[in-house]
Amino acid sequence: MAEFEWVKARSACSVAQMFVQLKLEVEHDVKTRNELRPAQSYYGFKIVAAKDSFAVVREGNQIGANTAFFCHADRIEVKHDEKPLHCEGNAESGRGMRVRY
Numbered sequence: 356m357a358e359f360e361w362v363k364a365r366s367a368c369s370v371a372q373m374f375v376q377l378k379l380e381v382e383h384d385v386k387t388r389n390e391l392r393p394a395q396s397y398y399g400f401k402i403v404a405a406k407d408s409f410a411v412v413r414e415g416n417q418i419g420a421n422t423a424f425f426c427h428a429d430r431i432e433v434k435h436d437e438k439p440l441h442c443e444g445n446a447e448s449g450r451g452m453r454v455r456y
Contacts (some may be wrong), residue, residue, distance in 0.1 A: 398416070
């Protein structure tokens with residue numbers, strides 16, 4: 356039986372890796388949401404990214420809003436219009452386990 360590579364598994368299941376996966380999924384969601392807008396819509400969504408953060412920005416006629424995601428060493432912080440949101444997730448690794456958030 357092959358040895359379980361727990362060091363590699365744990366490395367692939369870090370907060371930083373979860374943040375990368377979260378960003379990819381949010382980018383997909385933003386693209387999908389923009390495709391669902393009517394042709395003559397007055398609003399739109401975009402992603403603004405920095406090194407350890409990104410934000411989803413809703414732009415339109417007097418309807419601006421944003422949700423920002425920040426990657427810290429021990430957690431991912433989420434704020435909506437500068438107000439913290441409570442979100443929980445856990446990174447686990449082991450036989451048959453995968454990163455969840």
